[in-house]
Amino acid sequence: xxxxxxxxxxxxxxxxxDVLIDxxxxxxxxxxxxAEGAEVVEADGKVLLPGLVDxxxxxxxxxxxxxxxxxxxxxxxxxGGYTNVFAMANTFPVADTAGVxxxxxxxxxxxxxxxxxxxxxxxxxxxxxxxAELGAMHESAAGVTVFSDDGKCVHDAVxxxxxxxxxxxxxxxxxxxxxxxxxxxGAQMNEGVVSAELGLGGWPAVAEESVIARDVxxxxxxxxxxxxxxxxxxxxxxxxxxxxxxGIDVTAEVTPHxxxxxxELVRSYDPVYKVNPxxxxxxxxxxxxxxxxxxxxxxxxxxxxxxxxxxxxxxWAAAAMGMVGLxxxxxxxxETMVDTGLLDWAGVADRMSVKxxxxxxxxxxxxxxxxxxxxxxxxxxxxxxxxxDPAGFASRSRNTPYEGRELPGRVTHTWLRGxxxxxxxxxx
Numbered sequence: 001x002x003x004x005x006x007x008x009x010x011x012x013x014x015x016x017x018d019v020l021i022d023x024x025x026x027x028x029x030x031x032x033x034x035a036e037g038a039e040v041v042e043a044d045g046k047v048l049l050p051g052l053v054d055x056x057x058x059x060x061x062x063x064x065x066x067x068x069x070x071x072x073x074x075x076x077x078x079x080g081g082y083t084n085v086f087a088m089a090n091t092f093p094v095a096d097t098a099g100v101x102x103x104x105x106x107x108x109x110x111x112x113x114x115x116x117x118x119x120x121x122x123x124x125x126x127x128x129x130x131x132a133e134l135g136a137m138h139e140s141a142a143g144v145t146v147f148s149d150d151g152k153c154v155h156d157a158v159x160x161x162x163x164x165x166x167x168x169x170x171x172x173x174x175x176x177x178x179x180x181x182x183x184x185x186g187a188q189m190n191e192g193v194v195s196a197e198l199g200l201g202g203w204p205a206v207a208e209e210s211v212i213a214r215d216v217x218x219x220x221x222x223x224x225x226x227x228x229x230x231x232x233x234x235x236x237x238x239x240x241x242x243x244x245x246x247g248i249d250v251t252a253e254v255t256p257h258x259x260x261x262x263x264e265l266v267r268s269y270d271p272v273y274k275v276n277p278x279x280x281x282x283x284x285x286x287x288x289x290x291x292x293x294x295x296x297x298x299x300x301x302x303x304x305x306x307x308x309x310x311x312x313x314x315x316w317a318a319a320a321m322g323m324v325g326l327x328x329x330x331x332x333x334x335e336t337m338v339d340t341g342l343l344d345w346a347g348v349a350d351r352m353s354v355k356x357x358x359x360x361x362x363x364x365x366x367x368x369x370x371x372x373x374x375x376x377x378x379x380x381x382x383x384x385x386x387x388x389d390p391a392g393f394a395s396r397s398r399n400t401p402y403e404g405r406e407l408p409g410r411v412t413h414t415w416l417r418g419x420x421x422x423x424x425x426x427x428x
Contacts, residue, residue: 003027004418005035009043009379011369013345016045021375024417028371041413043379049349051083051114051376051414053356053365054326055175055253056150056229056301059085059116061107062100063092068306068396070107070116073326076304076395078113078421080326081378081411084357084365085114085304089121090151096121096132098140105142113421117362120144122163122174126152131159134166145361148175150229151276153211155181160215164224173251173359175227176215178236179277183207188317190263190278198266200316203278205233212236216243216250227359228252230303232277234287241296251359253301254288256332257323261285261401271312271319272401275305292351293342299356302329306397324395328388330380331407338382339408345382364417379413386410394427 004021011017011029018033019026054077060068068076070087077085087104089095095104101118108116120137124130126149137144147167154160154176163174184207189195191202212228216239219226228240231252243250257275262282265273273279291297305322312319333352337343343351357366367373385408390398414422421428 003038004041005033005038006041006043006048006379007035008045009048010045011048012349013047019048019369021415021418024375026369026371026373026375029369046412047345047380047382048369049081049345049378049380050353050366050369051378051416052081052330052352053360053362054082054085054302054304055146055299055356055360057085057087057304057326058090058306058322059087059104060091060306062103066308070104071111072394072396073304074108074111074113074116075427076324076326076393078414078427079394079411080328081330081380081414082326083114083376083414083416084117084362086117086119086146086360088150089119089148090126094121094125095119096124098133098136101137101142101144102140114416115362115365117360118142118144119146119148119175122147122149122154123159128152128154128156128159131162131166134163134172138170138172145172146175147172148177148229150175150177153177153179153181157214157218161218161222164219164222164226168222168224173225173227175229176211177229178208178211178215180207180211189266190280192263192281194263194266200266205235205280208233208277209235209239212239216240216248219250220246220248225249230255230258230277230301231288231297232258232280232284234284237287237291237296241291244296251298252296253299254292254297255303256300256325256329257401258288259285259292259336260332269316271314271316272323272399274316274319274321275323276321289336289340289342292337298351299359300329300333300352301356302326306395307399308397312399322399324393324397324400327393327395328400328402328407330411331409334382334409335407375415375418377415378411381410381412382408384408384410
């Protein structure tokens with residue numbers, strides 16, 4: 001059936017309205033729309049958002065299909081309300097050539113659950129020594145516009161400057177994993193009171209903040225765009241705020257887990273809480289929430305980092321860093337930002353759909369819920385509360401820090417250009 005009537009949805013959290021989808025686009029938004037010839041979805045006051053966009057996803061394919069594949073990762077994305085994800089380049093082989101990014105892009109097209117836009121590596125092999133084929137990746141069928149060595153920092157200032165200059169020519173952006181490697185050698189968790197008490201190697205805030213300070217100044221110098229991945233400290237917030245006040249073209253993201261979890265959880269020595277950058281202090285968490293609310297931090301990005309069981313079910317020092325996040329992100333944002341009164345649902349749409357789509361130039365995504373726009377939509381039962389059960393995840397991996405934790409909100413439906421990819425909480 002080509003027509004779908006979503007009846008009684010709160011568009012961006014507003015008053016209930018009907019939304020009529022015809023084929024791939026929204027035909028009309030209003031009250032008491034005719035359901036003739038349409039499949040009816042009774043929204044019953046659920047919140048309707050533009051399809052979510054994640055600027056920071058690890059799909060692991062090619063090379064680590066034991067952790068995730070493009071298919072399983074996009075199924076997880078649809079389950080979480082996402083219609084577009086940007087796939088990071090730290091695959092095996094690294095996505096540093098036109099051939100690899102086109103492979104990931106085509107796998108995304110074949111999956112059909114959400115659009116996949118590959119992120120190209122900044123340097124060959126993520127080694128930080130030589131620029132990758134930035135122009136060729138941009139000109140490929142994948143049309144890469146975002147470049148990142150995420151997982152590693154582009155630590156050489158000259159290489160970073162050259163990358164910023166290169167992508168400026170076609171309006172691209174470099175997304176920096178801000179981590180000065182010399183300051184984090186042997187680091188296992190946030191440097192502070194808890195690391196001292198546990199005897200674990202500390203990861204100082206300045207290792208992140210110093211790179212951000214350098215890179216916003218480089219971006220100002222060359223007149224280019226820089227994006228800061230998974231910003232995690234109060235000091236980083238202040239640097240980005242200062243840079244924006246100077247008119248520097250910088251954007252920043254925060255992960256859901258950095259909005260909710262603190263380094264106190266590491267006292268359990270449970271490797272599920274081991275992540276890069278590490279969980280920080282309560283002070284940092286509160287600063288990140290305020291910065292997301294006031295727009296200093298532009299977007300929420302999941303940093304969905306799946307790992308197989310054996311890479312997490314081991315001693316802390318040997319465990320891989322990272323958490324899955326696509327299927328819980330919206331719930332965590334509701335818990336930390338909406339239910340606390342820091343953001344309304346229109347603000348959530350802005351931070352999780354509109355702005356990430358703008359930063360990544362995701363055509364057709366992050367658009368208004370209005371007539372004539374692509375029908376990329378997410379319906380959320382905001383009254384729901386339930387415990388997180390990773391056994392029901394669509395992701396191939398289960399390394400979530402929220403197992404057994406009660407969180408609010410549940411995505412019930414996701415539409416990609418009018419095609420239902422999730423119906424009543426079940427993938428199609």
